[in-house]
Amino acid sequence: MPVDVYLNVVVAGILTGLVYGLMALGLSVIFGVVRVVNFAHGEMMSVAMYLAVVLFSSFELDPLLMLVPIAAVMFVFGYALQAGLINPFITRPEHSQFLLIVALALIIVNALLIVFGPDARTVQTSYAYDSFQLGPVLVDASKAYAGGAAIAFAAALFAFFRFSRVGTAIRACADNYTGALVIGLNVKHLYALTFALGAACVGAAGSMMTLIVDVTPVLGPTYTLLAFVIVITGGLGSMAGALLGGILIGLTEAVAGLLFTPSAKSMFAFAILVLVLLFRPQGLLGKRLS
Amino acid sequence: MTSQNRPSRRRVLAGAAAAASTFAAPTIVRAQAKGPLKVGMLLPRSGFEAAIGQDCQRGVDIAPPILKSLGLPDLTVMNGDTESNVDVARERAEKLISEGAQLLVGAFDSGQTTAIAQVAEQKGIPLVINIAGAPAITEQGYKFVFRNFPTAVTITADAFANQKEVFALAGVAPKSAVFMRVNDTYGTAMSKGVAALMPKFDMPYKIADEISYDPAARDLSVEVSKAKATNAEVLLIVGRLNDAMLITKELIKQRWTPQAILSMGPGWYEDQYLKTLKKMADGPISFVPWYDPNKKLAKTLEAAFVKKYPGSNLNTNQVFTFEALLVAADAYKRAGSADPKALADALRSTNITDNVSVGPGIAFDAKGQNAKVKDSAIQNRGGKLVTIAPKEAANAKLEWPLKSYQSRA
């Protein structure tokens, strides 16, 4: 196959991977700090995607512009969810947590079905069919914008965790729960805040995702699984890891699809997951687990 | 015919009676005197096939006045939701039968239909399949299962025949094709059909590559890149609505317009495809079971459909669901009773020439299959769908080749 086909596929894979990475970032934050196995992650993203679709179809507002408001809405939703429903379950065994969130996911998926119906919804922006020609490579415009937005959002989040007081407090909770309690941090509030931040990430990723894919109510579970694969591969608690994991998985799937049967490309992502779990369970950039 | 969304006192009582009268033999309960025939309508109304199930339902909704105008008896439709799930489909079939359904219609999905067919056969209640392509369903020697829909094999064979007719109309003989297909029940069955039948039809093109993709895929850029890299003249595709939209968008973004898009499945002609893509939707040719626009009943059905659902196009889902009800009502009239054996015998001797789909009419062979139903080649044109082949059903001229996407802005 000619080289430019490979180049095209690699570029597309990386850009898509960046958006996957942003989605996974939310999970990394939630799983890494609050230790909640959020099996409704993909479903939360579909809620955000529907929000973007509704805003676009009613008010012609571009999803990229709506990034921040949607993230804000999901932030509030996440905070309420964690403080109201999930918090008591942190100490409960994993299977209870898991089922609680699975029940939640079931409710979300079917509520979306009732409200929006089964048809796929799209966001037809003015640049939906555009592509740039950079030498031999044809870059999909929507993907390029989405990828760029993902990097910007991730950078902002990183700065927040690094340089703000609240961010530092959250990192302290993640590193040492007891220690955090000892020095008087309001852990319950910080957990809810973290979950909310994770949800905000998902919200932003959802807005960007509408530029790349159409949304249906049953979209959630596939992305939930994808998010877990990325987070574990990239490394829990590492934001750069989530983005890197996203890019890696996006790239792997793209190239595997090119070289082998596209319908089997997910197998490669799972194979990577198994290898990581066995040989480097902390992920590529994660810290060693205690 | 009343759509049973509201529980009638009779139905609640019937349900209680069914639960209590566990020893009653089914024949006694069912062979009542003349009243509407109770038809259990099993469709995927929720789950991942929900959109299609609800689309089929439209064929049910417009049927009553038309059936009545044909002098056919009334039907009482009992709705069942298979939830796009094989196990639920089986349970729903059992439930409808226990609630008094005298005939079943369903269910679009081959897996769910197989499960329902087994229940129907075991209980001796006739099943009229509206849509399901898996050949195996009518190869089981069943006596109570009837299918008025082509099998995947027939669809493939007719597709090749119609393609040759289309090539003749356009005066072309494409040398190369790339075959993209979704990796699900339908796509795999069609793939096998293509491999088996292409040599028999002596098609002018060779398939440069077969690219199978995941039905849940939301991004087909890699697949389209692969297809584009083959430099094929035509794109052969078996997919569904979402893939159709994704692939078209990728074709535009990757700046590749093949000479023709030949689809052997749903998606490329559906309302949402046409509405979403507007000018970009023109041109693809679909080789599918369809209505014959020159037939009288088809015109009646289309008029009724467009009246109730303006802005939508009549398609396979409504046509064959309507025909299933037509078959049921016609058999009921000739049987004179709702006794399942009588109904099955009447169904076996069905011969409806005044129908909607293409072909000589509706009649079932010894296996319960209508082997005479033919498929058409339809083309997207300005938001509408025109038939370009076979000749006896055509109502428009072919447009060839595909107009370049870049020039349509």
Add this chain to the structure above:
Amino acid sequence: MTPAALARLGGGTSRHIVILLMLLLAVLLAPWAVNDYLLTVLIVILYSAFTGQAWNIMMGFAGQLSLGHALYAGLGAYVAAVLFVDYGIGPWIGFLAAVPVAMACGAVIGFLAFRFGVAGVYFAILTIAFAEFARIGFDHLPAVNASAGLFLPVRQATHNDVWHLRGSPTMFYYVILAATVAAFVLCRLLLKSRMGYFWLAIREDEEAARAAGVNTFRYKMYAVMISAALTSFAGVFYAFFYNNLFPEQVFSIGRSIEMILGPVIGGIGTLFGPILGAFVLTGLAEALNAVMAFYGLDIPGAKQVLYGICLLVVIVALPEGVWPPLARRLGVGKDKL
């Protein structure tokens, strides 16, 4: 032997034995009392009860959370189905062939996980990965017809053929009933055995168990393998009852989740939990269907929303499941059942 003596043997009171016998009688006579639709519902309940018990061995007894159990059912289903379709071999032999396959798979997963220290949530995700791997793999396997589905030939049954599992729903009912009872007896024997106590120790505190000299690796492997073998029978039953197999459905994560709903709602680690959970959940689903039909609500998806809400309520309100509080009410000793 008086009921009281029998009861003391089983560890309950004579009142419990009577209740149990009554339940058993009701369950044995069910096919004559209900119509075919309800019979199908009962078969589904018993199937859930059976798979729930099989899963419970791994989770409830040995404390390993498997979210990919559909893998073993799927393997059982396909092995038996292929042997039947291609070679005419009956399902019971098919089951004998499926057991080593399922156990081998379980052993591989167990070995990889336990040797490399993959535990808790990570183990759960590992099991999901393997199930998904199987799903996609089988979707491309021509030997089982890939995603087009494997159909078992069906004839209208003139008589019940238990050897080939071809027959009326009543026959299937008794087969799955016998299997569920057998699984129950097996679970009780396992729980009371030496291995059962090792499992309890591992579940409560694996480090301490290892320190006390228990070969945790070996017993965890046993749990996985027994659970896998039992689950594969469910797959064989499924294949011959529904007569069509699609990898998309058979290996799906939805199926795996269905398998764990029963035990978690009923009560993990208990003997009656999975069975009670199966009844509660299916009963709930059917009740919701009836309520929706009664009020004439034909909204697709509404039933699932209500179902999800009910699940949520049960999980929040009854952390141990439905059975333990009920058991306490009935005065059944917690360590007995």
